[in-house]
Amino acid sequence: SQTIHQWPATLVQPVGSPLSLECTVEGTSNPNLYWYRQAAGRGLQLLFYSVGIGQISSEVPQNLSASRPQDRQFILSSKKLLLSDSGFYLCAWSRQGHVNEQYFGPGTRLTVT
Amino acid sequence: AQKVTQAQTEISVVEKEDVTLDCVYETRDTTYYLFWYKQPPSGELVFLIRRNSFDEQNEISGRYSWNFQKSTSSFNFTITASQVVDSAVYFCALSDPFLDSNYQLIWGAGTKLIIKP
Numbered sequence: 624s625q626t627i628h629q630w631p632a633t634l635v636q637p638v639g640s641p642l643s644l645e646c647t648v649e650g651t652s653n654p655n656l657y658w659y660r661q662a663a664g665r666g667l668q669l670l671f672y673s674v675g676i677g678q679i680s681s682e683v684p685q686n687l688s689a690s691r692p693q694d695r696q697f698i699l700s701s702k703k704l705l706l707s708d709s710g711f712y713l714c715a716w717s718r719q720g721h722v723n724e725q726y727f728g729p730g731t732r733l734t735v736t
Numbered sequence: 737a738q739k740v741t742q743a744q745t746e747i748s749v750v751e752k753e754d755v756t757l758d759c760v761y762e763t764r765d766t767t768y769y770l771f772w773y774k775q776p777p778s779g780e781l782v783f784l785i786r787r788n789s790f791d792e793q794n795e796i797s798g799r800y801s802w803n804f805q806k807s808t809s810s811f812n813f814t815i816t817a818s819q820v821v822d823s824a825v826y827f828c829a830l831s832d833p834f835l836d837s838n839y840q841l842i843w844g845a846g847t848k849l850i851i852k853p
Contacts (some may be wrong), residue, residue, distance in 0.1 A: 666845045667781075667827070682840070711779060722769050722788070722831060725841060727781040 625650035629714050629728035636735055642687075642701040644731050646714030649695065654716040656697040657725060658689055661711040673697060674719070709735045738763045738832050742844035749818055750852050757813040757847045759828030769831040770811045771841065772802065776824040787811065815849075823851045 626649045636642060648654055658670040669682045671689035679689050686705060690698045697714055711732050715725040739762040749755045761770065772784040785795060787804050795802045799816045815822050825848045829841040 667843045669840055672840070713779075713781065715781075722786075724771055724783045724786045726783060727773075730779045732779070 625716070625726065627714060627716055627726060627728040629712075629731055631731060632729065633732045634734070636704050636733065638706055638735055639703045642699070642704050642708070642733070644699040644712055644714075644733075646697040646699075646728055647695055648697075648716045651695070651716070651718070653694060653719060655719060655723075656691060657715040657717070658697065658699050659713040659715065661713060661730075663710070667713070671699070704735045706735050709733055738830060738842050740828050740830050740842050740844035742826075742828055742847050744847045745845070746848040746850065748850040748852060751820055752817050754814060754816050755818050755849065755851075757815075757826050757828075757849065759811045759813065759844060761809050761811065761828070761830045761842075763809075763830060763832050765832055770804065771829040771831070772811075772813050773827045773829065774824045775827065775846070781827070784813075818849075818851045820851050820853050823849060825849070 629646050656673045659667045660670055661667050670687060671679055671681055673679050673691045676691050676694055679691060686703065687699060687701050699712060711730050713730045714728040717723045717725045741760045744758055747755060766789060768789045770787045774782045774784055785802055792804050792806060801814045803812045811828060813826065825846045827846045828844040831841050
């Protein structure tokens with residue numbers, strides 16, 4: 624069966640500090656990978672998605688970036704965090720093809736102080 | 737433009753009551769897919785169902801049922817005999833294969849369901 628891991632579960636970072644969130648998927652190969660952000664009490668905002676190693680599509684211009692160094696590894700980064708980067712970050716995967724459901728990781732709660 | 741509307745921001749019912757969560761979508765295409773997800777207080781989104789636009793049969797899974805009506809562009813979700821564990825935020829989403837970014841799901845804003853004991 625497939626599983627998706629995210630870490631850390633919670634993170635408190637000062638403004639201006641760097642960020643690295645990691646997501647890995649097990650039990651499948653060549654998945655589509657996604658990073659979402661959810662502000663408190665709000666809906667989901669797609670940040671990045673990837674259909675393969677090194678292939679990243681950005682949906683929202685911001686100070687965040689994503690990388691996919693390995694088939695089942697997806698990393699969300701920032702060089703300098705802003706207060707507005709606070710939120711709940713969710714990684715998801717789906718099988719290749721647009722009609723497949725997405726499966727989500729447990730998420731990372733980021734607070735920028 | 738494609739859009740998903742969940743007009744009910746928050747619903748509160750007493751345990752064992754039936755509750756229906758509404759989802760209305762907009763798309764210009766005849767081929768599309770609809771989804772429901774559950775987000776319990778822990779935060780992780782849980783996939784509940786996927787339905788394609790050519791299958792209008794209602795779906796039942798235990799206490800959960802879904803009513804898909806193309807005529808009204810709705811894909812409503814009913815929980816029968818609700819339980820406290822059903823308390824969560826529920827999201828409806830649309831996948832439109834003809835979007836330029838066709839890997840995206842178009843998400844509704846979510847409905848917060850509170851089940852009181």
